[in-house]
Amino acid sequence: MKFNNHNVYISPSATLGKNVKVGDNTSILDNVVIGDNTIICNNCIIGEPLNDFYYSENYNNPETIIGSDSLIRSHTIIYCGNIIGNNFSTGHRVTIREKMKIGNHCRIGTLSDLQGFSVIGDYCWLHSNVHIGQQSKIGNYVFIYPFTVFTNDPHPPSNICIGPTVDDYTQIAVGVVLLPGVKLGKHVLVGAQSVVGKDIADYQLVVGNPAKPVKDVRELISRETGKSHYPWPYNFDRGMPWKDIGLDKWQQMNNK
Amino acid sequence: MKFNNHNVYISPSATLGKNVKVGDNTSILDNVVIGDNTIICNNCIIGEPLNDFYYSENYNNPETIIGSDSLIRSHTIIYCGNIIGNNFSTGHRVTIREKMKIGNHCRIGTLSDLQGFSVIGDYCWLHSNVHIGQQSKIGNYVFIYPFTVFTNDPHPPSNICIGPTVDDYTQIAVGVVLLPGVKLGKHVLVGAQSVVGKDIADYQLVVGNPAKPVKDVRELISRETGKSHYPWPYNFDRGMPWKDIGLDKWQQMNNK
Amino acid sequence: MKFNNHNVYISPSATLGKNVKVGDNTSILDNVVIGDNTIICNNCIIGEPLNDFYYSENYNNPETIIGSDSLIRSHTIIYCGNIIGNNFSTGHRVTIREKMKIGNHCRIGTLSDLQGFSVIGDYCWLHSNVHIGQQSKIGNYVFIYPFTVFTNDPHPPSNICIGPTVDDYTQIAVGVVLLPGVKLGKHVLVGAQSVVGKDIADYQLVVGNPAKPVKDVRELISRETGKSHYPWPYNFDRGMPWKDIGLDKWQQMNNK
Numbered sequence: 001m002k003f004n005n006h007n008v009y010i011s012p013s014a015t016l017g018k019n020v021k022v023g024d025n026t027s028i029l030d031n032v033v034i035g036d037n038t039i040i041c042n043n044c045i046i047g048e049p050l051n052d053f054y055y056s057e058n059y060n061n062p063e064t065i066i067g068s069d070s071l072i073r074s075h076t077i078i079y080c081g082n083i084i085g086n087n088f089s090t091g092h093r094v095t096i097r098e099k100m101k102i103g104n105h106c107r108i109g110t111l112s113d114l115q116g117f118s119v120i121g122d123y124c125w126l127h128s129n130v131h132i133g134q135q136s137k138i139g140n141y142v143f144i145y146p147f148t149v150f151t152n153d154p155h156p157p158s159n160i161c162i163g164p165t166v167d168d169y170t171q172i173a174v175g176v177v178l179l180p181g182v183k184l185g186k187h188v189l190v191g192a193q194s195v196v197g198k199d200i201a202d203y204q205l206v207v208g209n210p211a212k213p214v215k216d217v218r219e220l221i222s223r224e225t226g227k228s229h230y231p232w233p234y235n236f237d238r239g240m241p242w243k244d245i246g247l248d249k250w251q252q253m254n255n256k
Numbered sequence: 257m258k259f260n261n262h263n264v265y266i267s268p269s270a271t272l273g274k275n276v277k278v279g280d281n282t283s284i285l286d287n288v289v290i291g292d293n294t295i296i297c298n299n300c301i302i303g304e305p306l307n308d309f310y311y312s313e314n315y316n317n318p319e320t321i322i323g324s325d326s327l328i329r330s331h332t333i334i335y336c337g338n339i340i341g342n343n344f345s346t347g348h349r350v351t352i353r354e355k356m357k358i359g360n361h362c363r364i365g366t367l368s369d370l371q372g373f374s375v376i377g378d379y380c381w382l383h384s385n386v387h388i389g390q391q392s393k394i395g396n397y398v399f400i401y402p403f404t405v406f407t408n409d410p411h412p413p414s415n416i417c418i419g420p421t422v423d424d425y426t427q428i429a430v431g432v433v434l435l436p437g438v439k440l441g442k443h444v445l446v447g448a449q450s451v452v453g454k455d456i457a458d459y460q461l462v463v464g465n466p467a468k469p470v471k472d473v474r475e476l477i478s479r480e481t482g483k484s485h486y487p488w489p490y491n492f493d494r495g496m497p498w499k500d501i502g503l504d505k506w507q508q509m510n511n512k
Numbered sequence: 513m514k515f516n517n518h519n520v521y522i523s524p525s526a527t528l529g530k531n532v533k534v535g536d537n538t539s540i541l542d543n544v545v546i547g548d549n550t551i552i553c554n555n556c557i558i559g560e561p562l563n564d565f566y567y568s569e570n571y572n573n574p575e576t577i578i579g580s581d582s583l584i585r586s587h588t589i590i591y592c593g594n595i596i597g598n599n600f601s602t603g604h605r606v607t608i609r610e611k612m613k614i615g616n617h618c619r620i621g622t623l624s625d626l627q628g629f630s631v632i633g634d635y636c637w638l639h640s641n642v643h644i645g646q647q648s649k650i651g652n653y654v655f656i657y658p659f660t661v662f663t664n665d666p667h668p669p670s671n672i673c674i675g676p677t678v679d680d681y682t683q684i685a686v687g688v689v690l691l692p693g694v695k696l697g698k699h700v701l702v703g704a705q706s707v708v709g710k711d712i713a714d715y716q717l718v719v720g721n722p723a724k725p726v727k728d729v730r731e732l733i734s735r736e737t738g739k740s741h742y743p744w745p746y747n748f749d750r751g752m753p754w755k756d757i758g759l760d761k762w763q764q765m766n767n768k
Contacts, residue, residue, distance in 0.1 A: 054551050156655060
C-alpha cells in the first residue's frame, strides 16, 4: 500500500541494489548508490544537492552511498556526499547534511538533524530530535537521547569549529548540551539537561549546569534490580553484536 | 486552492465520513476510519504501517480511527493502530506512532513527536515540539509547552519502560524533562526547564534541576491583575467545556 | 535534477518574478508574490492559508511577499500574510506562521518554528530548531542557536501575550528560554540553557537558571586568540554588511 511507484523520481545516474523498494513521492538524485534490500519510504529526498547546485552551471552531485538492508522512513532528507553503512535506519523527517561518515547498524531518530562533516561509528542509536553540529566524532555503541545538542563554536559567532568527541558505550540523556571541543570517555553517563564544558573520564556519571562528575556509573544501584545496571552492555543486548553471547565472550571472540 | 484531488491516494479499505476533505499529495492507507467533516491537509500519511509491513508477507494494517470535526494540518504522519477522538487538531509535521488513545478536543502542536503506546485524555493541548515517550498517561485539560520531554527508561539503555503520569489541569512549561515514572498531581505548574524526578502533589509550583516544590500555585500573584491566576480554569476558558458557564457551574452540572 | 516542473501547483493569482525556480511537489497558493531569482525547492507550501480557509466560504488569502534572490529549502511551509525581505534563506522543514515581518539577508534554520505576529530585522540568523512565540521583536544582526524558545504567556494558560524583545548584535546560545516580556539589550551574550526572566543591559554575558549577568562580554578572553572576541562584529564578518570594510568604517559610512 505504500510502494505504488507513484510520483517517484530516480536519477539515471543513481544505482539501486537488488530488491530495493522506493516509496511514493520520493526523489533519488544524481550519483546515489543504494545497497541491496534497502527500503526508502515515501516523500524522501536522497542525494540532496549542495548549495552550489543552485548557482553553478557545472555542478556535479558528489556520490552518496547508503548500505544494504537499511530502512529510511518517510520525509527523510539525506544530502549527497554521505557514506552510510549497512543495516542503517532512520525515523521520519531526519535531515543528514553532507559529508557524514556513518558506520553499520546505526539508527537515527525522527526529526534528528545532523549538520554534516562528522563521523559516527557502529551501532549508535540517536533518538528523536538530536542535533549534531559539524566536526563531531562519535564512537561505537553510543546512545543519544532527544533534544541533545553537539555544539562547535566557542565564541558565537566565529569561524572556529571544534566539535565534541564521544567515546564508545557512552550514554547522553535528554536535553544535554555538549560544549565545543569537549571529550567524553568510554561508558560515561550524562544526566538530563546537563551542560558539559569539561572533558569527562571513563565511567563517570555527570550532571548539572555546569556538569560535574558525581559518581562512577558502576556504583549506581538500580531501584528495580538492587544491582548496578552499568556497564550497561552486561544488561542490555537488544540489537547489539554481543546479543546471546554476552559482552565478555564477544570481546574475547573479537580481541577487544 | 488546497483540495484539488491531486496526487491523493486513498486505500480501498479506508472509510471516510461525510464531507471529509483530503489535501493534495496525501495518502490514507489501509483500514483507516475518518469521521464526518474532518479535514486532512496536504502531504499527510494517515495509517502509516508498522515495521512488520516491510518484512512480512501477511501483514494486515491495524485499524486507525480519527473522529469527526478534526483538522490534521500538512505533513502530519499518524500511524495505524491509533484511536483518536472528535474535534482533534494537529499543527504541521506532527508524528504520532502506533497505539495511542487520545480523547476529544485535543490539540497537538507542530513538530510534536508522540512515540505511541500512551493515553491522553480530553481537552489536552500540546504545543510545538513536545516529545511524549511510550507508556505515558496524561489526564484531561493538561497543557504542555515546547521542547518538553516525557522519558521512560530509568537506566538507559534498558528494557524497562515506565512513563510519567500527569493528572488533570496540570501545566508543564517549556523545556521540561519528566523523568521515568514520576507522577504529577492535579493543578501542578512546572516551571521552564525543570527536571522532575519526584512525585508532585496537587497545586504545587515546581522549578529547578532537580525540580523542587516552591509554592502553592494559588499563592502566585499575577503582575497584571494583582490576584492569583490559579486555579487557571477560573481565569481561562477558551476552547474549554466550561466556557461561558464558569468552572463551578460546569462542575455542578457534570457532578465533578 | 530537482526542477522538473513535476507535480507543481502555482495559483493563477500568484506572481513570480524573473528567473524564479520552483521545485517538484511544491504548491504556491493564492496571492503569493515572489521576487526575482528566488528559488523555492521541493515539497514546499508557500502562502499556506489561515484557519478560516477551511470553514469560510468567502475566504480570501492574504498577500504573501518573499523578496528577491532568496533560497527556500525543501519541505518549508510559509503561511500567507508574511512580508519577507530579499536575500532570505531557509533550511529544511521551516514553518513560518502568518503576519511576520522579516527584513533582508535573514537565515532561518532547519526545523525552526516561527509562530507568526512577530518582527525580525535584517541580517538575523536563526539556526536549527528555534521557536519564536508570537509578539516577539528581534533587532538586526541577532543570532539564535538551536532549541531556544521565545515564550509569551506569563501565566499559562492565559490570554496575555507579551513576547521578548532582543536588540541588535545579541547572541543567544543553545537551549535558552526567554521568559515573557523580557528585554535584552545590544551585544548581549546568553549562555547555553539559560532561563532569562529579567531585562539584561547591553554587553552583558548572562548564564544560569535563573540567568544572571556574570561579566561584560568585552572582558571575555578567547582561549584561541588570547584577546576578547567581543564585540563580535570586529572579529566576524561573513555574510555581514561590514564585510571587507570593518565595523567602524561601515558604521561611519552609514551614520550608525
